[in-house]
Amino acid sequence: MQVCNNVLITHRYEKRHVNGPESLYLVGGLLVTFSILASRVSAKVGMPLLPLFLGIGMLAGEDGLGIEFHNYALANVISQLGLAIILFDGGLRTRMKTFRVGLRPALSLATLGVFLTSGLTGLVAMWIFGLSPLEGLLVGAIVGSTDAAAVFSMVSGAGIKLNERVGATLEIESGTNDPMAIFLTIMLSEMLIGSLGSPIATIFMFVQQFGIGLAFGIGFGWLFGRLLKWLELAPGLYSLLAVALGVVLFSITNMLGGSGFLAIYLAGLLIGNMRGRHLEFILPVNDGLAWLSQIGLFITLGLLVTPSAMFDYAVPAAVVALALIFVARPLAVVLCLRPFFGFRWKELTFISWVGLRGAVPIVLAIVPVITGVENSALYFNVAFFVVLISLLLQGTTLAPLARWLKIVVPEGVTPLRRRLLDVLPDDNYEMFIYRIDSKRVEDIPLRMLRFPSGSTIAALFRDRQMIHPKGSTRLRHDDLACVIGISDDLPALNKLFDGEARLRQEREFYGAFTLEGDAPMRDVADAYGLTLSESERDRTLGEFIAHRVGGYPVVGDDIDWHGIHWVVNEVDGNRVIRVGLRLH
């Protein structure tokens, strides 16, 4: 593949006397339209989305409809911005509450893990393609980090709820490991063209990248968050301002030699964790922008590759991809997590498998081309195959694997929709909308239902008609109930509206019987004839279980002990509130 900086999408069309930028708009608009429409189809047939966008780009490209696009500089501009916005969105969506169980393992994966994955993959690439060690490592670095958006669109698209430890670790890892891979790629690219000299310079660059990125991200993130919360703006402007601030931070941090990607992720994280009305406006728009970035990135990649020129790379690149998936990632995961954190083997297996590669390798594969590294087509084509194989192989098998490994926890009923009421400044009253599907609440007068105090049914919709709910009103199947209450009422409300099918599932998972976490262990032992050591007798059941699972319990953790399956049913921070007993 060649670098031809001046061939824009419009080039061919100009030759055909299509005038002005209209053809560019048309092609761009059509590509995005097809991608979004195709996403509906792919949701129906269960095909992963991202490879689809890639396919659309390839179809439109030079071996398909014939759009020639080799402008790596433009591709670089698009992809850097796209990735920054994807990371920003990832930060906005990460709840700091999940840091309790996910932060430390995720950071271990995001730093040491990226190192190990890149190194091991690099060795394989070196051997397969006959590269120098530096060149091999560059291949490894490009494909070294997992993709937040890919991981989460796949996991949530599969309709499964992971246990919090696994979910949080994957989420935080995928958000934080990109700066490491980016750093390694830039560093190795510069070493290859000889612009980076001594090891000291390298270490300095590392400290600068992460130090400035961290400080700017947290500092400005906090500031931006306060600003957005404080400002009175038209609803549509909040998210634009948030993105604009994020992009400003991204570029300033980069200019000063810090990691802009790290900074913008952290800024998103801080903004997203300051609750308020502004978030209601920011999140949906940013979700759309992140999708647009994904579509843009994958279509750009699809356009950039020349499928007919890639066959030579297919087999060796596939070997690299498989080595990454089956050797490098699992080894890195085990080495980073097993010795330090209380992960079980089935959790490690799943985390290894969810090393989805997505947008980042694509962005990074352009770096060697831009920096002018020799033989840059190789990096690009390998990245293409690794991403494609990872998405197709791992992406499609995630949900079945999670179910098979039993790290999925049953999901109770949740509101169809929830909105902040925004009546008083700083109130946290929300409206929750539930669809009634539970014999336990149907045909029972409203006043007999155990609503949490302070919450109430404000309106009821039946057959597209609104009904004024009274104490004597009886709910019916498929009614829509609008409940007003504070956020803390949500668990109780979910429980109230939970249907039998879900309750049965929960009982199957947690067992029929439930014990309180603060029950003294000696009493539990007396009740079930269990033998305890002296020190165990003085603990509560909750402490005992928490200790057994490594100190950071999550819902769904279980231990097999004395012929009983003890399953953590509810936690508050690191305290186990309730434990289920599954007897067979």
Add this chain to the structure above:
Amino acid sequence: MLKAPASVNTLMTLDQILPPERTLFDVTGGSKKRVLEFFSTFIAQNTPSLDSQEVFSRLIGRERLGSTGVGNGVAIPHARSPHCRQPMASFLRLAEPVDFDAIDGEPVDLVFVLLVPEAAEDAHLALLAQVAELLNSADTRTALRNAESQHQLYDTMVNAIHHLSAQA
């Protein structure tokens, strides 16, 4: 040839430990405590080796660790007792549902009590699991609630137990 004790236990089914006279129809409830008190007095009269006070305090002790109200109006109080030589079961249908701090907050009207000997046996856990599974069926619960006499209640229960073991 003598059978090993373990195999005797695995053959033990719920209907063998629930005789008709321990199936009680329309028990006056009142409260969780009153129901357990009533049962303790009853079982001590039924089985002289048991002491009502002791049974009561063990059942209440178990409730303190977490309610045995498993939801859908069902409670399965259970305890170990040193004076109990064989597992024994008793089923009470209450005239009026009582608050049992059940997991789903629903009041309870179907109470299945299980007493087992001190020696820890997996077979006892298996019995407890069987009870839970038995009353997990909505059809069984409806049938038990619809029974119109003590006799019918017992027959319904035994049928349900047979149905369950046939499935297994």
